[in-house]
Amino acid sequence: xxxxxxxxxxxxxxxxxxxxxxxxxxxxxxxxxxxxxxxxxxxxxxxxxxxxxxxxxxxxxxxxxxxxxxxxxxxxxxxxxxxxxxxxxxxxxxxxxxxxxxxxxxxxxxxxxxxxxxxxxxxxxxxxxxxxxxxxxxxxxxxxxxxxxxxxxxxxxxxxxxxxxxxxxxxxxxxxxxxxxxxxxxxxxxxxxxxxxxxxxxxxxxxxxxxxxxxxxxxxxxxxxxxxxxxxxxxxxxxxxxxxxxxxxxxxxxxxxxx
Amino acid sequence: xxxxxxxxxxxxxxxxxxxxxxxxxxxxxxxxxxxxxxxxxxxxxxxxxxxxxxxxxxxxxxxxxxxxxxxxxxxxxxxxxxxxxxxxxxxxxxxxxxxxxxxxxxxxxxxxxxxxxxxxxxxxxxxxxxxxxxxxxxxxxxxxxxxxxxxxxxxxxxxxxxxxxxxxxxxxxxxxxxxxxxxxxxxxxxxxxxxxxxxxxxxxxxxxxxxxxxxxxxxxxxxxxxxxxxxxxxxxxxxxxxxxxxxxxxxxxxxxxxxxxxxxxxxxxxxxxxxxxxxxxxxxxxxxxxxxxxxxxxxxxxxxxxxxxxxxxxxxxxxxxxx
Numbered sequence: 263x264x265x266x267x268x269x270x271x272x273x274x275x276x277x278x279x280x281x282x283x284x285x286x287x288x289x290x291x292x293x294x295x296x297x298x299x300x301x302x303x304x305x306x307x308x309x310x311x312x313x314x315x316x317x318x319x320x321x322x323x324x325x326x327x328x329x330x331x332x333x334x335x336x337x338x339x340x341x342x343x344x345x346x347x348x349x350x351x352x353x354x355x356x357x358x359x360x361x362x363x364x365x366x367x368x369x370x371x372x373x374x375x376x377x378x379x380x381x382x383x384x385x386x387x388x389x390x391x392x393x394x395x396x397x398x399x400x401x402x403x404x405x406x407x408x409x410x411x412x413x414x415x416x417x418x419x420x421x422x423x424x425x426x427x428x429x430x431x432x433x434x435x436x437x438x439x440x441x442x443x444x445x446x447x448x449x450x451x452x453x454x455x456x457x458x459x460x461x462x463x464x465x466x467x468x469x470x471x472x473x474x475x476x477x478x479x480x481x482x483x484x485x486x487x488x489x490x491x492x493x494x495x496x497x498x499x500x501x502x503x504x505x506x507x508x509x510x511x512x513x514x515x516x517x518x519x520x521x
Numbered sequence: 522x523x524x525x526x527x528x529x530x531x532x533x534x535x536x537x538x539x540x541x542x543x544x545x546x547x548x549x550x551x552x553x554x555x556x557x558x559x560x561x562x563x564x565x566x567x568x569x570x571x572x573x574x575x576x577x578x579x580x581x582x583x584x585x586x587x588x589x590x591x592x593x594x595x596x597x598x599x600x601x602x603x604x605x606x607x608x609x610x611x612x613x614x615x616x617x618x619x620x621x622x623x624x625x626x627x628x629x630x631x632x633x634x635x636x637x638x639x640x641x642x643x644x645x646x647x648x649x650x651x652x653x654x655x656x657x658x659x660x661x662x663x664x665x666x667x668x669x670x671x672x673x674x675x676x677x678x679x680x681x682x683x684x685x686x687x688x689x690x691x692x693x694x695x696x697x698x699x700x701x702x703x704x705x706x707x708x709x710x711x712x713x714x715x716x717x718x719x720x721x722x723x724x725x726x727x728x729x730x731x732x733x734x735x736x737x738x739x740x741x742x743x744x745x746x747x748x749x750x751x752x753x754x755x756x757x758x759x760x761x762x763x764x765x766x767x768x769x770x771x772x773x774x775x776x777x778x779x780x781x782x783x784x785x786x787x788x789x790x791x792x793x794x795x796x797x798x799x800x801x802x803x804x805x806x807x808x809x810x811x812x813x814x815x816x817x818x819x820x821x822x823x824x825x826x827x828x829x830x831x832x833x834x835x836x837x838x839x840x841x842x843x844x
Binding site: 275276279280281286299300356357358361380383384386387388389390391392393395396397399400401402403404405407417419420421422423424425426427428429430431432435440441442482483484485486487488489490491492495496498499500501502503505506507508509510511512514515516518520521 | 589590591594614615616618619620621622623625626627629630631632633634635649653654655656657658659660661662663664665666667668700703704705706707708709710711712719720721725749760767768773774776777781782792793796803804805807811816817818819820821822823824825826829830831832833834835836837838841842
């Protein structure tokens with residue numbers, strides 16, 4: 263089975279994330295860069311499919327040069343090889359451009375199943391799986407909390423506010439996963455050493471048949487006009503419970519007309 | 522005045538609150554036209570009219586419920602081509618965002634997700650959407666510069682206001698293509714949440730975290746939620762421990778909520794959780810650790826044992842309701 267897992271490097275949620283004043287895009291130098299958390303669940307699911315059905319797991323990532331750290335992590339978990347799309351002209355690409363670039367890469371790698379995290383922790387759009395399925399003309403099996411396949415048919419539990427839907431489709435397909443789906447493995451020492459020797463193909467925009475003007479901020483259909491740091495919340499009233507904490511809380515709720 | 526298409530979220534009978542929010546927002550930018558998929562439009566018409574819908578385009582086919590996302594996107598693309606609307610509004614639910622994504626690809630249009638407000642740019646530019654990013658730390662103003670603006674609006678971000686409309690029903694003759702019917706819905710499993718409102722739609726959310734100590738103790742959270750007519754949420758620590766189902770998780774890897782009132786019980790307030798609730802209008806906290814970062818967000822906080830404070834609060838709410 264030809265399994266492709268999409269991986270994105272994102273600014274660490276635990277560090278201070280900023281936008282650049284010059285062009286309103288993400289300041290990648292301001293925060294530590296880590297692999298998008300939900301992508302680890304996607305890698306794990308890819309590895310499990312490989313264990314059950316054989317074949318190869320290919321990591322695909324679009325991002326700056328230092329995204330190789332995220333790629334190496336994915337390889338150290340057990341993926342076989344990687345494709346890294348990197349080009350200065352990609353900076354500031356919106357979802358529409360990103361999905362175009364990735365769809366072109368997937369056209370080169372081929373796939374039986376493409377797996378990705380249901381959203382990234384930086385942009386949080388949650389649209390990439392749908393956009394890719396649309397561009398590639400394959401079934402969209404997104405927000406999966408469970409995946410089952412016999413190698414030709416695929417069924418998932420699609421998580422929803424009310425519980426979940428069960429979906430069925432025929433491979434090839436695009437699958438996005440939520441964190442409930444599995445428990446990602448930690449890279450072993452052996453895995454980390456092996457990852458250093460695994461092949462990583464680097465692609466530029468030209469390699470994908472795109473000009474610099476067809477990607478990045480200039481080609482994006484959306485733009486950030488301005489941004490501002492959110493003003494801190496006004497300090498609230500904090501009381502220590504002396505046997506009447508619940509009563510005081512009720513008084514607060516009554517004063518604000520919630521009860 | 523140009524039309525604004527509003528994709529209705531409904532359960533086949535009742536229109537969801539978020540759709541009334543979208544209609545309220547749409548009225549400021551054009552003439553709201555609801556797009557209704559499946560049946561139930563006649564029954565919901567009065568409510569759509571109450572919030573200013575001028576038209577209701579009804580595509581009555583089972584395909585929209587039987588296959589995920591793609592049929593709705595195809596229908597909207599058809600209507601965008603036929604009606605040339607000024608914008609398309611959808612709810613920023615998982616499904617709404619995915620419909621928006623597919624529609625963006627089909628029409629070559631820009632999409633803004635999780636928008637909390639929409640202002641007119643004043644000239645030929647499209648409307649400017651406000652978004653709250655990085656867990657609410659930064660507010661950005663974004664706009665669509667290519668195609669028909671597609672805007673996914675965060676539930677609860679807009680206060681619905683009634684304004685009468687005619688809500689004329691107009692059937693749409695459109696056949697969903699086979700290409701859009703590849704991911705088939707074979708069943709639906711609805712988790713038990715009693716009569717509680719949906720998490721992302723609720724005006725009040727009561728969430729429990731690590732401080733609860735066990736799944737059984739979530740009964741306390743449910744009691745408080747029921748006394749307030751609230752939805753129940755949970756921190757990641759609680760869902761990871763299996764104390765409460767994963768779909769109720771509030772936070773960066775779960776749901777983002779912005780209710781009128783958010784009550785955090787036994788939740789320390791790690792950035793991962795704050796990212797999902799920081800834009801709530803009013804925040805109340807009960808936690809035994811006075812140093813817990815969640816208190817930084819609290820409009821009102823009680824430092825104390827939740828197993829004493831919460832039952833007393835539930836009792837007090839009961840008394841006031843009875844009195």
